[in-house]
Amino acid sequence: MEKHLKVSAIKDGTVIDHIPTKALFKVIKILKLEDCSQMVTFGNNLDSRAMGTKAIIKIANRYFADDEVNRIALVAPNAKLNTIRDYEVVEKRVVEIPKNIKGIVHCFNPKCITNAESIITRFEVLSDKPIELKCFYCEKITGENEMLFF
């Protein structure tokens, strides 16, 4: 039996669970949690029955819109969002890879204009398993293993 939670329960806010351990700091960056003034707690390399190990992030008093959290699907496709109100889980959501991605990832093509000038990258998601992103500017495909995050 678990004696206590590895990362303390929160009263109100959002718990992002089932994050792959390697994606924890990318998720923090994508959601701009560096700039968050609310209490943010996280744990990494926690035991998980489903994943072996996992990471978790808890953000007090913050709630996220679907399009905000769907941005993390590129790195944490199985993440689960739990909305907490007065210590209770009142909603569970899964993340979905959006059809279009703006920013977040660099274009893999070194000759792409987005790598030469300060233009925000834009991609169409051709496939989500494995991830294939087609650049709006140069039409080259950035694959899952080539994704480099801003």
Ligand code: CTP
């Ligand atoms: N949690 C929290 N603070 C609360 C309530 C829940 O931090 N006041 C966290 C739990 O520690 C857990 C997550 O929110 O990591 C989801 O809670 P719960 O649904 O109770 O857990 P599980 O059933 O294990 O979730 P899952 O659906 O992911 O299996």
Ligand code: ZN
């Ligand atoms: Zn490009």
